[in-house]
Amino acid sequence: MAASVAVENLNPKVLKCEYAVRGEIVIHAQRLQQQLQTQPGSLPFDEILYCNIGNPQSLGQQPVTFFREVLALCDHPCLLEKEETKSLFSADAISRAKQILSSIPGRATGAYSHSQGIKGLRDAIAAGIASRDGFPANADDIFLTDGASPGVHMMMQLLIRNEKDGILCPIPQYPLYSASIALHGGALVPYYLDEKTGWGLEISDLKKQLEDARSKGIDVRALVVINPGNPTGQVLAEDNQCDIVKFCKNEGLVLLADEVYQENIYVDNKKFSSFKKIARSMGYGEDDLPLVSFQSVSKGYYGECGKRGGYMEITGFSAPVREQIYKISSVNLCSNITGQILASLVMNPPKVGDESYASYKAEKDGILQSLARRAKALEDAFNNLEGFSCNKAEGAMYLFPQILLPQKAIEAAKAAKKAPDAFYALRLLESTGIVVVPGSGFGQVPGTWHIRCTILPQEDKIPAVITRFKAFHEAFMAEYRD
Numbered sequence: 001m002a003a004s005v006a007v008e009n010l011n012p013k014v015l016k017c018e019y020a021v022r023g024e025i026v027i028h029a030q031r032l033q034q035q036l037q038t039q040p041g042s043l044p045f046d047e048i049l050y051c052n053i054g055n056p057q058s059l060g061q062q063p064v065t066f067f068r069e070v071l072a073l074c075d076h077p078c079l080l081e082k083e084e085t086k087s088l089f090s091a092d093a094i095s096r097a098k099q100i101l102s103s104i105p106g107r108a109t110g111a112y113s114h115s116q117g118i119k120g121l122r123d124a125i126a127a128g129i130a131s132r133d134g135f136p137a138n139a140d141d142i143f144l145t146d147g148a149s150p151g152v153h154m155m156m157q158l159l160i161r162n163e164k165d166g167i168l169c170p171i172p173q174y175p176l177y178s179a180s181i182a183l184h185g186g187a188l189v190p191y192y193l194d195e196k197t198g199w200g201l202e203i204s205d206l207k208k209q210l211e212d213a214r215s216k217g218i219d220v221r222a223l224v225v226i227n228p229g230n231p232t233g234q235v236l237a238e239d240n241q242c243d244i245v246k247f248c249k250n251e252g253l254v255l256l257a258d259e260v261y262q263e264n265i266y267v268d269n270k271k272f273s274s275f276k277k278i279a280r281s282m283g284y285g286e287d288d289l290p291l292v293s294f295q296s297v298s299k300g301y302y303g304e305c306g307k308r309g310g311y312m313e314i315t316g317f318s319a320p321v322r323e324q325i326y327k328i329s330s331v332n333l334c335s336n337i338t339g340q341i342l343a344s345l346v347m348n349p350p351k352v353g354d355e356s357y358a359s360y361k362a363e364k365d366g367i368l369q370s371l372a373r374r375a376k377a378l379e380d381a382f383n384n385l386e387g388f389s390c391n392k393a394e395g396a397m398y399l400f401p402q403i404l405l406p407q408k409a410i411e412a413a414k415a416a417k418k419a420p421d422a423f424y425a426l427r428l429l430e431s432t433g434i435v436v437v438p439g440s441g442f443g444q445v446p447g448t449w450h451i452r453c454t455i456l457p458q459e460d461k462i463p464a465v466i467t468r469f470k471a472f473h474e475a476f477m478a479e480y481r482d
């Protein structure tokens with residue numbers, strides 16, 4: 001009897017969906033890792049270096065002490081009754097844990113919470129947003145989520161009715177967006193970031209893409225902006241952000257502002273300004289612009305990817321629409337409480353004068369300064385490789401160099417039925433154990449080829465990564481040079 005479930009009879013939207021960050025190269029890497037374990041010495045390297053995913057703690061980054069102290073105490077509240085706890089935990093972590101527990105009904109961190117998240121934690125997050133931006137924020141606008149990803153999916157679910165509904169997305173883009181649009185049966189309307197101007201976003205190109213989509217009968221619903229950018233690492237200038245806000249208001253678009261890398265800024269001439277702050281600074285209020293701002297505990301200096309924490313701040317939507325957003329968030333009951341607590345800590349870290357402030361600040365600065373050094377070291381190394389050109393990583397966690405591949409390599413890739421940058425990434429993996437994601441997984445100007453490499457290997461490993469990468473690239477170019 002034919003299998004009742006086969007690829008042929010699955011939801012075609014699932015088959016259309018792709019997510020390269022954990023795609024074919026990573027799957028092959030996992031096979032090689034298995035081989036290293038069962039047949040040590042059988043490969044030309046002794047470990048797999050996963051530079052494909054922004055997963056800092058998987059590469060040795062340590063969690064922030066204060067955050068973990070508070071989480072531990074909240075997870076096991078009876079510790080707070082024990083005398084010895086005072087010698088093991090900082091006084092401000094103890095008081096913060098007590099404050100958080102008092103905001104949870106029955107101090108029950110194992111219970112379902114309100115579907116938007118625990119009110120007291122949303123109050124803390126709203127206070128953190130207001131302190132960051134200098135403009136009010138409302139706890140009722142905040143929906144706590146299991147990372148930013150579910151928030152993105154919820155908004156795509158809300159906005160996309162059919163294949164005629166379009167979402168303007170940057171190219172290159174983080175493939176959560178293309179995957180979610182595909183899963184929800186919508187149309188991705190691309191706008192190209194300009195590599196020559198450091199991945200600048202030209203409003204004229206936005207306008208052209210919007211008009212082109214509309215002329216094809218696409219109802220463009222929203223504009224996605226990722227700032228700082230993934231995979232491109234640029235930090236938008238404030239005047240560019242103002243133009244984007246104006247564009248969305250004038251064109252009647254929802255602005256989906258992905259700001260999960262807001263703490264990852266590595267250059268002195270740029271700083272992070274939220275789109276909420278920009279819009280309010282321009283005098284745009286609730287009635288002017290529907291804006292959704294995404295934040296996560298997975299990035300920054302905290303890198304708590306596995307704790308699955310984050311939120312979306314929803315402003316500028318009518319009450320009936322907000323009711324629908326609440327309804328879809330309630331279908332999943334609530335996000336996990338650890339992630340909720342962590343999101344409130346990330347938005348309200350220790351302040352000057354708190355007992356933990358000095359150690360917290362030292363941990364935070366140490367991580368961010370190291371990330372900046374690693375970004376610079378890898379950027380310089382890439383720019384010293386034949387055929388590579390790599391823009392500065394002003395922020396986020398990635399470098400996205402363009403590679404001018406010889407025609408012979410492009411033909412070899414074709415013969416192997418692979419995109420040239422995927423062919424390169426596979427050969428890199430098989431020679432060095434380094435895992436990167438081909439640019440074709442993020443989208444790129446046709447005929448250009450890129451790879452995305454994280455800046456996350458621990459600092460003492462970066463020289464070895466560079467040496468291995470350089471040796472591979474020189475051998476690859478010698479093999480395929482025209």
Ligand SMILES: Cc1ncc(COP(=O)(O)O)c(CN[C@@H]2CONC2=O)c1O
Nearest residue numbers: 053054147148149174230260296298310
């Ligand atoms: C721009 C952007 N938005 C949202 C997310 C989702 O994060 P969470 O769901 O964990 O909050 C990521 C994750 N970054 C992916 C995962 O690691 N590497 C990446 O490119 C991201 O880079």
